[in-house]
Every structure is written in structure tokens, then in C-alpha cells.
Amino acid sequence: xxxxxxxxxxxxxxxxxxxxxxxxxxxxxxxxxxxxxxxxxxxxxxxxxxxxxxxxxxxxxxxxxxxxxxxxxxxxxxxxxxxxxxxxxxxxxxxxxxxxxxxxxxxxxxxxxxxxxxxxxxxxxxxxxxxxxxxxxxxxxxxxxxxxxxxxxxxxxxxxxxxxxxxxxxxx
Numbered sequence: 001x002x003x004x005x006x007x008x009x010x011x012x013x014x015x016x017x018x019x020x021x022x023x024x025x026x027x028x029x030x031x032x033x034x035x036x037x038x039x040x041x042x043x044x045x046x047x048x049x050x051x052x053x054x055x056x057x058x059x060x061x062x063x064x065x066x067x068x069x070x071x072x073x074x075x076x077x078x079x080x081x082x083x084x085x086x087x088x089x090x091x092x093x094x095x096x097x098x099x100x101x102x103x104x105x106x107x108x109x110x111x112x113x114x115x116x117x118x119x120x121x122x123x124x125x126x127x128x129x130x131x132x133x134x135x136x137x138x139x140x141x142x143x144x145x146x147x148x149x150x151x152x153x154x155x156x157x158x159x160x161x162x163x164x165x166x167x168x169x170x171x172x
Contacts, residue, residue: 067126070114076136077113079143081106084136090116 001010008019016023077084077093085093093109093116096102114133123129 066115066118069126070118070129072114073110074113074117074133074137075110075140075144076133077117077140078106078110079140079147080136081109081113084113084140085109085116087136088113088117089120089122092116 001012002008003010003017003019003022003024005022006017006020008017010017010024014024074084081093081096085091090113093105093113096105096109098105114129117123117133118129123132
């Protein structure tokens with residue numbers, strides 16, 4: 001048996017570790033084990049496993065970095081920037097509340113939104129992240145298309161109003 005803190009060998013009947021002084025419980029703690037295997041491209045491939053658990057999560061990216069499959073455009077962050085930012089614990093989209101600046105910042109949100117959401121630490125693996133952002137992407141893209149349709153209809157109505165007004169003005 002070894003000390004859970006300093007990993008010093010114990011005889012088995014000590015109440016405290018002779019090396020670091022930590023209290024030794026009589027039953028073994030359920031601590032997840034992490035197997036780390038550094039690869040040639042300086043990323044870490046590790047597997048989290050814990051006793052009595054049937055779930056095993058595998059990560060193949062370097063901790064603290066954004067995986068390549070996440071770095072893409074996000075329609076949800078572009079169109080629903082403030083709500084998307086609050087929902088994904090990423091508060092940089094709140095800068096869209098600044099007038100005039102928001103015209104540029106919505107494009108920054110669309111381009112960098114996935115990276116900000118990933119760095120917020122809310123997601124454990126890439127699959128869950130992509131599934132969540134797919135919902136935001138669909139909603140943002142649909143809202144964008146609906147907005148374009150309404151804008152085109154508005155322009156057509158405006159043109160027809162001016163056309164009718166101009167033609168009736170000729171008869172006065």
C-alpha cells in the first residue's frame with residue numbers, strides 16, 4: 001500500500017504517512033486513473049477510467065488548445081450573439097451591446113465563437129460540443145435566412161409603395 005498523496009510505501013497499519021503526515025484511511029479511495037501517452041506531435045492521448053464505472057472518455061487533443069474540427073463558423077454565435085454567449089459561458093459576445101462596434105463584432109463572434117465556447121470549459125469532449133453547437137448553428141442559420149427573406153420582402157413593398165405614389169402624383 002502507498003500513500004495517496006506522496007506515493008511513499010506504507011506497511012499497512014499506519015494512521016498517518018511517515019513522509020508527508022497525511023491521514024491514511026483504511027479503505028482505498030476511488031480515484032480515477034489517467035493513462036497519459038505523449039505522442040510525437042506534442043498532443044496527449046489519454047483515457048479516463050474510474051473503478052466501477054462503465055463510461056470511458058478518450059481525448060486526443062492537447063489540453064488548453066482548441067481542436068481543429070472546432071475552428072469553424074458558428075451561425076448561432078453570429079445571429080444570436082448575446083444569448084449564445086450567455087448560454088455557452090462566453091461573455092465576449094456581450095460586446096455586441098456597444099453601438100456601431102457591434103456591426104463588426106458580430107462577424108468576430110461568428111468566426112471565433114466556437115473557440116470561445118470550447119475554452120469556457122463547459123464541454124468534456126468534442127462530440128458533445130459539436131452536438132450542442134449544431135443546434136445553435138441550425139437555429140442561427142434559419143434565423144439568418146428568415147431575416148434575409150423579410151428584408152427582401154420589405155424592399156419589394158417599399159419599391160411598390162414608391163411606384164404607386166409616384167404614378168398617382170403624375171395626375172395632380
